[in-house]
Amino acid sequence: MILPPSPPLRPTLWRAGRVLAHRTRLRLLQLLIECQDQTVCVLARHMRRPVSAVSANLRALEARGLLRVPSAGPWVAKQAKGSVNSIGNY
Numbered sequence: 001m002i003l004p005p006s007p008p009l010r011p012t013l014w015r016a017g018r019v020l021a022h023r024t025r026l027r028l029l030q031l032l033i034e035c036q037d038q039t040v041c042v043l044a045r046h047m048r049r050p051v052s053a054v055s056a057n058l059r060a061l062e063a064r065g066l067l068r069v070p071s072a073g074p075w076v077a078k079q080a081k082g083s084v085n086s087i088g089n090y
Contacts, residue, residue, distance in 0.1 A: 019064045024049070025057045029066060032080040 020026055024047070031046065032038060044054040061067045068081045 016064045016066065019060050019066070022057065022060075024053075025061055028054065028057055029061060029080060032067065036080065 020029070027047065028043060031043060040051055040055050040058060043058070044051040047054060058067065062069055066081055
């Protein structure tokens with residue numbers, strides 16, 4: 001079954017602010033800015049949180065256009081989108 005392409009994201013400042021108001025999500029974004037290409041398992045271990053909780057928080061950041069998720073085989077590395085300056089000016 002082939003799924004139709006997803007519509008382009010239209011992030012708004014309000015939605016991005018709500019996503020970033022969560023302390024765990026903000027910390028995850030900080031970790032990804034400091035060290036690009038981290039897997040969910042590595043981030044979960046570093047944050048001492050369940051993988052499922054970290055994954056849900058990363059999906060919320062990705063939905064607002066704050067993360068880039070290039071997939072390479074079975075492993076998916078998460079990356080902060082843009083530079084530190086561009087995120088600070090978001």
